[in-house]
Amino acid sequence: MKHILLNLKRFDIPHTYGGVNRLAQTKDWGRTIIEGIQDQIAAYSNEASFHIFFPESQIIPAKEALKENTNLHIGCQSVHRADVVNSENFGAFTSHRAASAMKAIGCTSTIIGHTEERRELEYLMQKKDMNDVLNEKVKMAQLSGLKVVYCIGEKEEEKENWQETLKHQLTVGLREVDMSQIIIAYEPVWAIGPGKEVPTKEQIEEIMSYIKTELGQHIAVVYGGGMKIENAEMLASVNGLDGGLIALTRFTGEIGFYSDEYLNIVKTYLRSGENERNSI
Numbered sequence: 001m002k003h004i005l006l007n008l009k010r011f012d013i014p015h016t017y018g019g020v021n022r023l024a025q026t027k028d029w030g031r032t033i034i035e036g037i038q039d040q041i042a043a044y045s046n047e048a049s050f051h052i053f054f055p056e057s058q059i060i061p062a063k064e065a066l067k068e069n070t071n072l073h074i075g076c077q078s079v080h081r082a083d084v085v086n087s088e089n090f091g092a093f094t095s096h097r098a099a100s101a102m103k104a105i106g107c108t109s110t111i112i113g114h115t116e117e118r119r120e121l122e123y124l125m126q127k128k129d130m131n132d133v134l135n136e137k138v139k140m141a142q143l144s145g146l147k148v149v150y151c152i153g154e155k156e157e158e159k160e161n162w163q164e165t166l167k168h169q170l171t172v173g174l175r176e177v178d179m180s181q182i183i184i185a186y187e188p189v190w191a192i193g194p195g196k197e198v199p200t201k202e203q204i205e206e207i208m209s210y211i212k213t214e215l216g217q218h219i220a221v222v223y224g225g226g227m228k229i230e231n232a233e234m235l236a237s238v239n240g241l242d243g244g245l246i247a248l249t250r251f252t253g254e255i256g257f258y259s260d261e262y263l264n265i266v267k268t269y270l271r272s273g274e275n276e277r278n279s280i
Helices: 026-044 056-065 099-104 115-126 130-143 156-173 201-215 232-236 259-278
Strands: 002-007 048-054 072-076 148-152 182-186 220-223
Touching: 026 048, 026 056, 026 072, 048 056, 056 072, 130 148, 130 156, 148 156, 156 201, 182 201, 201 220, 232 259
Parallel strands: 002 048, 048 072, 148 182, 182 220
Antiparallel strands: none
């Protein structure tokens, strides 16, 4: 049996955005490719299997277009070096492509160690400061017209010198970028996880003041350590805080995101903030 592989990289980007896609609208691109080839390759079912490695956004529409008993397989373009572990890490992979997530949306294969991936890893390994890499990502995002939420925060061992840590992350990570299109999310790494110490209102206010002094009072700064129902009211009372980052809404029992709980967090935060302002 032969294996015919196709790596579509990021060819779904429309030509109007500098890409090469003139085949279909971005939302229909993966589906269009599948519908355009699967009947034809069925004739080779006894000879070959076909694997297409799609950009992540195209995997679901491509999978939905597959017919039963096809010899065409949907894959993703590599996966992250870690994955979900029951009761330990149930999805903390922001910006990464967890293998279980790819499997859940329909992938049956992945491509790992492609020369482009190796080149990227080699490039990153030569970097002495991850903030240089993040700075490049911010610049690329802005070049494409995207607004950037830039996360900063200190680890447990950096708490005593948090000003130095945050200043470095801000100075290097935001070097030569358009600050009008930046939102800062302060994420105290030492406070993340069950049973960890939670920053006090006074600590958060001190850090908000520091960030805005460094970058200018116009910059928007949100609490990125996790806004939830338990701390929404407190966060609403923090001077200089411009919002919060919500992830999971339930951390025990049936852990996950629930719309009604999300709306409750939002309502609690906004109504508490309104009451705080009215009391001044």
